[in-house]
Amino acid sequence: MTMANTIGFIGTGVMASSLIGGIVAEGLYAPDQIYCSDPYPPAREVASKKGYNVTESNSVVCTNAKDAVFLAVKPNCVLDVCKDIAEVEQLDAVVVSIAAGVTLEALENALPGKRIVRVMPNTPCLVREAASGFSLGSLATDDDRKLVKKLLDAVGVSMEVPENLLNAVTGLSGSGPAFVFQFIEALSDGGVRAGLPRHVATMLAAQTVKGAAEMVLNTGKHPGELKDGVTSPGGTTIAGVEALEKGYDVVSLNRSTFCFLGLKIHPFHTFFIGTLPRHGTTFWLYFFPVIWYESGFRASTMSAVTAATKRSMQLGGASDEEIGNKYGL
Amino acid sequence: QIQCSDPYPPAREAASKKGYNVSESNSIVCTNAKDAVFLAVKPNCVMSACKDIAEAEQLDAVIVSIAAGVTLEALENAMPGKRIVRVMPNTPCLVGEAASGFSLGTLATNEDRKLVKKLLDAVGVSVEVPENLLNAVTGLSGSGPAYVFQFIEALSDGGVRAGLPRQVATMLAAQTVKGAAEMVLNTGKHPGELKDGVTSPGGTTIAGVEALEKGGFRASTISAVTAATKRSMQLGGVPDEEISNRYGL
Numbered sequence: 001m002t003m004a005n006t007i008g009f010i011g012t013g014v015m016a017s018s019l020i021g022g023i024v025a026e027g028l029y030a031p032d033q034i035y036c037s038d039p040y041p042p043a044r045e046v047a048s049k050k051g052y053n054v055t056e057s058n059s060v061v062c063t064n065a066k067d068a069v070f071l072a073v074k075p076n077c078v079l080d081v082c083k084d085i086a087e088v089e090q091l092d093a094v095v096v097s098i099a100a101g102v103t104l105e106a107l108e109n110a111l112p113g114k115r116i117v118r119v120m121p122n123t124p125c126l127v128r129e130a131a132s133g134f135s136l137g138s139l140a141t142d143d144d145r146k147l148v149k150k151l152l153d154a155v156g157v158s159m160e161v162p163e164n165l166l167n168a169v170t171g172l173s174g175s176g177p178a179f180v181f182q183f184i185e186a187l188s189d190g191g192v193r194a195g196l197p198r199h200v201a202t203m204l205a206a207q208t209v210k211g212a213a214e215m216v217l218n219t220g221k222h223p224g225e226l227k228d229g230v231t232s233p234g235g236t237t238i239a240g241v242e243a244l245e246k247g248y249d250v251v252s253l254n255r256s257t258f259c260f261l262g263l264k265i266h267p268f269h270t271f272f273i274g275t276l277p278r279h280g281t282t283f284w285l286y287f288f289p290v291i292w293y294e295s296g297f298r299a300s301t302m303s304a305v306t307a308a309t310k311r312s313m314q315l316g317g318a319s320d321e322e323i324g325n326k327y328g329l
Numbered sequence: 330q331i332q333c334s335d336p337y338p339p340a341r342e343a344a345s346k347k348g349y350n351v352s353e354s355n356s357i358v359c360t361n362a363k364d365a366v367f368l369a370v371k372p373n374c375v376m377s378a379c380k381d382i383a384e385a386e387q388l389d390a391v392i393v394s395i396a397a398g399v400t401l402e403a404l405e406n407a408m409p410g411k412r413i414v415r416v417m418p419n420t421p422c423l424v425g426e427a428a429s430g431f432s433l434g435t436l437a438t439n440e441d442r443k444l445v446k447k448l449l450d451a452v453g454v455s456v457e458v459p460e461n462l463l464n465a466v467t468g469l470s471g472s473g474p475a476y477v478f479q480f481i482e483a484l485s486d487g488g489v490r491a492g493l494p495r496q497v498a499t500m501l502a503a504q505t506v507k508g509a510a511e512m513v514l515n516t517g518k519h520p521g522e523l524k525d526g527v528t529s530p531g532g533t534t535i536a537g538v539e540a541l542e543k544g545g546f547r548a549s550t551i552s553a554v555t556a557a558t559k560r561s562m563q564l565g566g567v568p569d570e571e572i573s574n575r576y577g578l
Contacts, residue, residue: 127508171537210514236467295543295545306540
């Protein structure tokens with residue numbers, strides 16, 4: 001159902017274009033109900049051809065957008081843009097920031113009195129299959145919540161989370177697509193190793209990943225239960241699952257770190273432990289890989305999410321001590 | 330326009346309610362189905378179903394077998410003179426997102442090829458391969474969904490480890506996997522190029538990618554596909570010697 005009013009986008013980059021495209025395709029707003037601004041003339045021309053109202057001025061967007069104004073510029077430009085927004089007194093729309101790492105506190109300080117929602121979307125927004133987390137600012141209302149969710153759901157799925165969990169959302173769905181690309185490339189490599197032509201392997205790999213994910217979303221079953229449902233006794237699939245769980249076949253000694261008694265030890269470290277008094281023979285203790293950590297398919301996958309979450313916290317200014325003590329990462 | 334048979338009465342009732350023509354007799358299905366007849370019974374029941382089909386003389390439809398591991402040779406021996414196509418579909422067929430490989434028998438025609446592809450594409454995507462590659466298709470797209478379920482569960486575990494509630498983590502994980510796969514299919518770009526496009530210098534994503542690499546994630550994934558392919562060959566009766574000498578697995 002088409003909304004009565006208007007929305008605005010400051011910045012018309014890749015994410016903004018995808019959002020607008022999805023919103024228009026879902027029939028939520030018509031092209032002439034969209035206001036956007038961009039400093040870059042070719043970008044304005046592209047937007048104009050799609051039938052949007054285009055301007056060079058952020059203030060014009062803010063004056064005309066009644067329901068929501070999206071802040072879709074690069075994180076380092078956000079606070080500058082906020083100056084333009086703060087000056088527009090009659091702005092009654094909710095301000096929706098999709099800038100990674102810019103906190104609600106920073107936004108609320110830069111835009112006093114404005115209602116703000118912070119969003120962490122992800123790249124598959126481009127194909128209308130985004131996974132987004134969003135958090136409400138202190139003045140945002142329930143109607144703001146509903147509107148933002150409606151808009152985000154036009155390009156995928158969305159979930160509201162407390163702001164302190166946005167680093168985790170970054171680590172999982174924000175960074176996740178790259179982990180999936182690695183997975184698909186490796187599945188394709190496996191297919192080629194098994195004899196398939198590359199284009200066949202990549203296509204089957206990508207479609208298999210898409211279809212299986214759709215099964216999780218569609219059936220609502222636990223992934224483990226779905227896995228049980230497709231692993232027949234002694235069959236091909238459980239043989240594959242075993243290989244995933246084992247980790248890789250050949251131990252790569254020179255690339256890995258081992259954990260022994262809580263110490264990180266380089267392979268082939270040796271320790272002098274004593275000398276036999278009479279014989280004068282020295283004894284050395286060699287440490288061989290005893291415990292693997294971080295390896296194995298599922299362990300590496302978990303590590304990927306936590307490593308990206310930790311990095312997100314670091315970039316947001318959290319101290320390593322806090323990351324270690326408070327969040328345990 | 331759908332004719333189906335099943336030995337199990339509740340199954341026949343469910344099919345009947347959907348408006349299909351339902352019968353207990355395989356022969357009736359073969360008499361009435363003009364374009365194609367799908368063999369959709371368990372692999373161990375295929376040969377007895379073939380006897381019924383072989384007896385239906387006026388059957389001019391292409392026979393499409395979706396039974397895992399039953400070769401074109403076995404099917405052609407059981408149904409002399411019939412045109413046969415062998416398919417390896419996968420479970421996401423249930424949600425209309427199958428990935429299927431198919432191979433034509435010796436008598437199947439170009440029209441058969443087009444029809445089968447059209448039917449399979451109604452529930453996902455499909456690609457024709459020589460029959461000797463169906464074991465690899467089994468190892469990749471046939472068994473692949475299980476690897477994806479493991480991946481999604483682990484991503485969700487990572488999210489919970491990082492502080493998200495379980496249902497949020499699983500939903501974001503599954504949607505992320507779906508969306509990223511859609512990007513590969515939709516843009517046609519190399520997955521490595523797509524990965525380059527989302528890993529900004531010193532950012533969160535490349536930190537995650539490093540953890541994957543350290544853990545040998547990609548090596549385990551390759552191993553999963555080859556282990557399942559090997560198992561498929563073993564189940565198909567290929568001796569271990571041939572598997573290792575000829576196929577190098």
